Amino acid sequence: xxxxxxxxxxxxxxxxxxxxxxxxxxxxxxxxxxxxxxxxxxxxxxxxxxxxxxxxxxxxxxxxxxxxxxxxxxxxxxxxxxxxxxxxxxxxxxxxxxxxxxxxxxxxxxxxxxxx
Amino acid sequence: xxxxxxxxxxxxxxxxxxxxxxxxxxxxxxxxxxxxxxxxxxxxxxxxxxxxxxxxxxxxxxxxxxxxxxxxxxxxxxxxxxxxxxxxxxxxxxxxxxxxxxxxxxxxxxxx
Numbered sequence: 001x002x003x004x005x006x007x008x009x010x011x012x013x014x015x016x017x018x019x020x021x022x023x024x025x026x027x028x029x030x031x032x033x034x035x036x037x038x039x040x041x042x043x044x045x046x047x048x049x050x051x052x053x054x055x056x057x058x059x060x061x062x063x064x065x066x067x068x069x070x071x072x073x074x075x076x077x078x079x080x081x082x083x084x085x086x087x088x089x090x091x092x093x094x095x096x097x098x099x100x101x102x103x104x105x106x107x108x109x110x111x112x113x114x115x116x
Numbered sequence: 117x118x119x120x121x122x123x124x125x126x127x128x129x130x131x132x133x134x135x136x137x138x139x140x141x142x143x144x145x146x147x148x149x150x151x152x153x154x155x156x157x158x159x160x161x162x163x164x165x166x167x168x169x170x171x172x173x174x175x176x177x178x179x180x181x182x183x184x185x186x187x188x189x190x191x192x193x194x195x196x197x198x199x200x201x202x203x204x205x206x207x208x209x210x211x212x213x214x215x216x217x218x219x220x221x222x223x224x225x226x227x228x
Contacts, residue, residue, distance in 0.1 A: 006159065034216065043220035044160070044205065093159050095216075104150060105207075105216055107159035 002028045004096050006108025013084055013115055021079045021111045023094030029074035030096035034105060035067070038091040050077055084115040119143045120208050122219035130227055135193040137222050139206030142187065146208035146217075151180060151191045154203045154221070163204075164191070196226045 003026040013019050023033055032051050036044040048064075050056035050071035058064045066088075068080040077096075081088055091112050095105040121140045129135045139149075147168040152160035166173040166180045166189065173180050179192045193200055206219040 004159075036218075044218045046217070049215065091157070095159075097216075104162050104165060106162065107152070110157065110159045112157065 002026075002096075002098065002106045004030075004094065004106045004108045006094050006111055008111060009109055010112045011114070013113070015085055015115055016083055018080055018082045019084055019113060021081075021092055021094070021113075023077045023079070023096065023108050025075050025096045025098075025106075028096075028098045030077070030098060031074065032097045033071055033077040034095045034097075035069060035077075035079050036093045036095070038093060038110075044093065047079075081113065084113070086115045089113055089115045118220075119146075120206055120217045120219040122204075122206055122222050124222050125220065126223040126225070128225045128227065129196050131198055132195045135191075135196045135200065135224055135226065137191040137193075137204050137206070137224065139189050139191075139219050140187055141189075141208050141217075143208070143210075143217075144187070145210045147211055148209045149180070149182060149189050150207040150209070150216075151178075152205045152207060152218075154205060160205055193224075196224075198226045198228050200224060201226050 005024045007022045035047045047062045048056040048058045050069050052071050052074050056069035071077040093110040095107040097105045150165040151163040153163045154160040164175050164178045166182050182189045203221045203223045205221045209216040
């Protein structure tokens with residue numbers, strides 16, 4: 001299957017700072033990337049969908065000024081958590097789909113963010 | 117708005133028996149359904165999928181059944197193995213857009 005690499009796998013940051021998480025499709029061009037957040041013992045919550053070269057579409061309740069998503073190329077999308085607070089601590093996961101005809105999305109390894 | 121529902125948060129089965137994980141959806145526009153398996157602190161991995169033009173897809177020990185009229189699908193694992201213990205997510209998408217929605221997940225525990 002296609003490979004999606006997410007970096008970093010773990011990050012600890014101080015409250016008030018910003019953190020950038022990268023999601024790369026290594027062997028295919030990702031026309032669409034998704035960002036999810038998973039709380040303990042809960043499902044994957046879709047945060048936003050981004051298409052290369054256009055603005056991300058955020059789900060209701062997700063602050064777009066806090067969670068900045070950039071899908072600048074067909075192989076890279078970034079999620080920046082701005083002015084992080086302890087309640088932003090979570091497991092963030094990206095996934096990517098190639099050609100619009102693709103139905104499967106492939107996931108990155110996830111990023112454990114801890115804000116102290 | 118939960119368009120994909122997995123009503124059983126957990127399931128425990130004995131090794132060698134069948135595991136049946138269920139999923140319901142509400143959006144009739146969904147025409148492609150997927151199951152993902154997830155271990156703690158890892159991203160989900162794709163397991164098996166089914167298109168709405170089929171009612172069954174089999175891959176080794178894994179079979180997915182789709183009942184379009186009931187908007188219900190299920191994943192059967194037989195025989196279940198301890199290594200199958202993980203959280204299983206059901207997902208649904210529509211081919212005419214890039215949206216993909218996940219259920220809440222079911223934690224499967226296979227006991228030796």
